[in-house]
Amino acid sequence: MTTISYPTFIRRPNEYVSGIWGWLTTVDHKKIGTMYGVTAFLWFLVGGIEALLIRLQLARPEGTILSPEVYNQVFTMHGTTMIFLVVMPLSAAFFNWIVPLQIGARDVAFPRLNAFSFWAFLFGGILLNLSWLTGDAPNAGWFAYAPNTEPQFNPRNGVTYWILGLQILGIASLAAGFNFLTTIINMRAPGMSFMKMPVFIWMTAVVNVLIVLAFPIITVALIQLQFDRLYGTHFFNPTMGGDPVMWQHMFWLFGHPEVYILILPAMGIVSEVLPTFSRKPIYGYSFIVFSGIAIGFLGWFVWSHHMFTVGLGPAANAAFSVSTMAIAIPTGVKIFNWIGTLWGGSIKINTALLFSVAFIGMFVIGGLSGVTHASPPSDAQQQDTYYVVAHFHYVLFGGSLLGLWSGVYYWWPKFTGRFLNEKIGLWHFGIVFFAFNLTFFPMHWLGLDGMPRRVATYPEGMGWDISNLVSTIGSLMLGVGVLVFLYNVVYSNLRMPKTASNDPWDGRTLEWSIPSPPPHYNFDVIPDVKYRDDFWYTKYPELAHNTHGGGSDLESQEDHDGDHADIHMPDPSYYPLFLGLGLAVMLGGFIPFTGHWVVCAVGLIIFIWSFLGWSYEPVNG
Amino acid sequence: MSNVATTEDHYTSTGVDNRKLMMWIFLGSDCLFFGAFISTYLVYRNRSLAGPYPNEILDIPITTVSTFVLLMSSLAMVMGLSYVQQGRQVLGRYWTLATALLGMVFLGFQVYEFSHFAHIGLTPRTNIFGTTFFTMTGFHGAHVTFGVLWLLIFAYSRLAISFKNKMLIVASFISVVVAMAGLMMTETLDVIPHMPFSIAMAVTAIGLIGTITSLYLLKSPDTQPEIVSKEEGNLELAGLYWHFVDIVWIVIFTVVYLVSAKDGAPLL
Numbered sequence: 001m002t003t004i005s006y007p008t009f010i011r012r013p014n015e016y017v018s019g020i021w022g023w024l025t026t027v028d029h030k031k032i033g034t035m036y037g038v039t040a041f042l043w044f045l046v047g048g049i050e051a052l053l054i055r056l057q058l059a060r061p062e063g064t065i066l067s068p069e070v071y072n073q074v075f076t077m078h079g080t081t082m083i084f085l086v087v088m089p090l091s092a093a094f095f096n097w098i099v100p101l102q103i104g105a106r107d108v109a110f111p112r113l114n115a116f117s118f119w120a121f122l123f124g125g126i127l128l129n130l131s132w133l134t135g136d137a138p139n140a141g142w143f144a145y146a147p148n149t150e151p152q153f154n155p156r157n158g159v160t161y162w163i164l165g166l167q168i169l170g171i172a173s174l175a176a177g178f179n180f181l182t183t184i185i186n187m188r189a190p191g192m193s194f195m196k197m198p199v200f201i202w203m204t205a206v207v208n209v210l211i212v213l214a215f216p217i218i219t220v221a222l223i224q225l226q227f228d229r230l231y232g233t234h235f236f237n238p239t240m241g242g243d244p245v246m247w248q249h250m251f252w253l254f255g256h257p258e259v260y261i262l263i264l265p266a267m268g269i270v271s272e273v274l275p276t277f278s279r280k281p282i283y284g285y286s287f288i289v290f291s292g293i294a295i296g297f298l299g300w301f302v303w304s305h306h307m308f309t310v311g312l313g314p315a316a317n318a319a320f321s322v323s324t325m326a327i328a329i330p331t332g333v334k335i336f337n338w339i340g341t342l343w344g345g346s347i348k349i350n351t352a353l354l355f356s357v358a359f360i361g362m363f364v365i366g367g368l369s370g371v372t373h374a375s376p377p378s379d380a381q382q383q384d385t386y387y388v389v390a391h392f393h394y395v396l397f398g399g400s401l402l403g404l405w406s407g408v409y410y411w412w413p414k415f416t417g418r419f420l421n422e423k424i425g426l427w428h429f430g431i432v433f434f435a436f437n438l439t440f441f442p443m444h445w446l447g448l449d450g451m452p453r454r455v456a457t458y459p460e461g462m463g464w465d466i467s468n469l470v471s472t473i474g475s476l477m478l479g480v481g482v483l484v485f486l487y488n489v490v491y492s493n494l495r496m497p498k499t500a501s502n503d504p505w506d507g508r509t510l511e512w513s514i515p516s517p518p519p520h521y522n523f524d525v526i527p528d529v530k531y532r533d534d535f536w537y538t539k540y541p542e543l544a545h546n547t548h549g550g551g552s553d554l555e556s557q558e559d560h561d562g563d564h565a566d567i568h569m570p571d572p573s574y575y576p577l578f579l580g581l582g583l584a585v586m587l588g589g590f591i592p593f594t595g596h597w598v599v600c601a602v603g604l605i606i607f608i609w610s611f612l613g614w615s616y617e618p619v620n621g
Numbered sequence: 622m623s624n625v626a627t628t629e630d631h632y633t634s635t636g637v638d639n640r641k642l643m644m645w646i647f648l649g650s651d652c653l654f655f656g657a658f659i660s661t662y663l664v665y666r667n668r669s670l671a672g673p674y675p676n677e678i679l680d681i682p683i684t685t686v687s688t689f690v691l692l693m694s695s696l697a698m699v700m701g702l703s704y705v706q707q708g709r710q711v712l713g714r715y716w717t718l719a720t721a722l723l724g725m726v727f728l729g730f731q732v733y734e735f736s737h738f739a740h741i742g743l744t745p746r747t748n749i750f751g752t753t754f755f756t757m758t759g760f761h762g763a764h765v766t767f768g769v770l771w772l773l774i775f776a777y778s779r780l781a782i783s784f785k786n787k788m789l790i791v792a793s794f795i796s797v798v799v800a801m802a803g804l805m806m807t808e809t810l811d812v813i814p815h816m817p818f819s820i821a822m823a824v825t826a827i828g829l830i831g832t833i834t835s836l837y838l839l840k841s842p843d844t845q846p847e848i849v850s851k852e853e854g855n856l857e858l859a860g861l862y863w864h865f866v867d868i869v870w871i872v873i874f875t876v877v878y879l880v881s882a883k884d885g886a887p888l889l
Contacts, residue, residue: 107836108641109643110643143854174650178646178650181643181646182639182642184642185635186633186637186639186642187634187639188634190632190634192634211648212649214647214648214653215650215652216651216656216657217654217657219654220654220657220658223662224756227752227756231746233746233756234749234752235661235749235752235753240748240749241665241668241748241749241887242668242752243664243668247662342702461633486692490727606704608802
């Protein structure tokens with residue numbers, strides 16, 4: 001290999017580069033996962049501040065903190081940030097950290113592509129938020145309905161920032177989707193057939209199938225909107241034969257699978273936490289896996305339930321109503337499976353388990369209010385009211401975020417070698433759980449009482465004052481809860497000793513068979529998997545049923561200690577960073593400010609340079 | 622060995638190469654990309670409020686020719702991959718080059734079509750037909766362009782060993798452009814006044830002869846490459862992509878030129 005000369009652009013850094021360059025050039029899935037998590041948490045603080053501004057504005061009638069124009073920008077950016085910059089990348093952080101560890105791989109299939117996904121996500125988020133500096137943030141809501149986004153109604157650049165920012169985030173998600181699907185299909189340890197994969201891996205696979213199939217649709221929709229806004233086409237312009245409802249179809253054809261992209265990772269996490277702390281296998285593994293697949297599949301046939309009030313006609317409304325209600329079946333199966341997992345288990349109550357149990361409860365509430373939207377007549381009452389806001393915060397905050405927090409407490413010892421403090425953790429859980437319900441439960445009443453969403457203020461005497469005030473108080477407490485979590489993280493890093501053993505929770509899956517934190521090559525010896533929950537039966541071979549036979553081969557771990565010099569991991573690379581930067585600068589250059597084509601050209605040059613460099617980069621060892 | 626392998630061994634759970642698996646997943650994703658554009662086109666059929674309408678402007682015979690060229694490029698792609706896999710690198714690269722050149726001819730037809738439409742008054746701004754037609758076929762053309770670059774880089778990577786060969790490759794590119802220019806002249810008589818048809822045909826012929834000659838003169842190295850399997854893998858990926866893009870064109874050709882060719886003004 002060494003005899004072949006490659007054209008090199010910059011020298012590839014070697015494996016042991018450390019410090020800031022170690023992070024900027026890393027292709028290690030664990031470091032990338034950490035960067036995803038930290039970045040997403042910072043965006044979470046930004047989105048949280050935006051949420052608090054909204055609640056402060058609405059605390060009393062005739063609020064004057066935000067002007068209506070700024071209010072539009074704040075709620076648009078709150079929604080966009082929380083979906084694309086917080087929940088999706090937080091899920092990606094878990095995919096990165098956990099997928100290779102649970103399937104017994106040393107890294108993902110395409111490590112540099114993985115790093116590129118992260119950098120594109122980071123720069124896309126920055127481009128989106130740069131719009132604040134122009135005083136002209138996106139203001140059309142997270143679903144950006146045409147014709148409100150058409151140039152004649154929204155001539156300033158805010159929506160263009162939104163389009164191009166989302167385009168970059170979409171490319172990042174697609175690259176990650178290709179990568180994780182390939183990893184899960186192709187990089188499983190020998191013996192780990194599909195039906196022996198942990199449930200989290202299954203849910204990750206379903207999510208990435210959804211990403212791979214749903215994001216091209218929003219890509220096209222964004223291209224069409226961009227062409228309408230910048231180049232005078234007529235996709236959504238009714239005066240020239242276009243149709244604004246087309247945007248709604250395109251958006252929700254993406255947008256509904258997107259909500260399963262947001263919730264299924266949390267469902268996967270909960271399906272790992274509950275068996276561990278109940279000391280039982282997951283109840284009805286096949287059912288929980290197939291219902292996850294069914295949710296992902298049915299999710300493609302329900303998009304028009306977001307459009308019941310558009311007037312698609314009774315036939316379409318009835319069909320989409322039925323398909324929407326059908327989704328409650330696999331979801332209900334999952335709920336019963338989780339309860340069945342807890343039932344009769346020797347339950348160990350701690351913060352991770354509490355978050356998972358709270359997830360089940362809150363998700364049931366959000367799911368039930370969702371079923372009420374599935375009926376077109378009742379939906380006509382609820383459309384565009386705070387009832388909808390209550391619903392999706394119960395599934396996205398009460399569902400996704402509580403599930404993700406459960407995962408944080410569960411895997412933190414694996415990530416860092418330290419535990420998060422249990423006492424602070426219980427405070428964190430208690431405050432967040434109470435404040436969450438205080439914030440969002442009154443919104444059900446507000447919505448049924450007729451308060452519309454996306455209004456900058458409301459008059460006195462509508463009977464909405466107390467509920468709004470309670471909700472605002474709850475949201476401030478929620479902010480305190482998040483700060484308690486932040487304190488816990490800092491406390492853990494400064495005060496908690498590095499005491500986590502390989503297997504602090506007596507876990508079931510492969511990530512617990514290796515040290516905490518794992519070495520950069522993960523596994524000394526790639527495990528040979530014989531069973532579902534293989535690690536558990538290795539520890540307790542007497543629990544394996546007759547059909548399971550004996551334990552498997554993890555004992556050889558010790559023999560190979562210190563013998564890992566022959567494990568070749570991919571070298572770090574500069575190109576993912578530059579490719580992501582080039583992409584963001586190039587697409588950012590489409591925003592029509594003075595001299596924007598120069599910016600675009602610079603981005604193109606960076607992009608081509610890093611693309612060629614990437615292609616010709618020599619491979620180590 | 623490969624740029625993207627993570628570990629020294631090449632074990633995969635399914636036995637399929639990682640990059641090949643990812644290419645299939647990407648193509649699945651790309652189906653929805655084109656599916657969205659094609660659906661938009663179909664939804665907006667017969668909804669243009671101003672001309673030119675499809676029945677006034679679409680030229681089925683000339684697009685049939687360009688479609689034939691693109692389909693033949695798929696044949697060339699199959700030949701190229703087959704020879705490379707047999708270890709006959711030289712022939713493999715000729716056919717790869719031929720694939721790329723046929724792709725360029727297809728793109729030339731598209732350039733001609735776009736400029737011709739613009740000339741007689743159909744742009745993306747004119748009406749909803751123009752809006753949907755140009756974006757759909759334009760993004761398909763962008764895919765073909767990317768494929769051409771990929772194939773050229775592959776073909777060039779081993780043929781460009783001497784100055785003479787590099788010049789011949791450049792000459793072959795230029796000849797294709799000349800041939801395309803000739804073809805465009807035959808159709809744009811009103812753009813270039815008094816351009817006799819015979820001259821246009823002569824330019825076309827010169828371009829074609831130049832292409833064939835420069836390719837014939839290209840001498841290839843006798844040395845066998847050290848790493849064949851990676852090259853095979855790369856060409857196989859490019860081939861998957863290329864056939865996919867061709868299939869998409871068959872759908873677009875059917876939808877635009879066959880199904881909606883008679884669409885006129887909307888029946889109000």
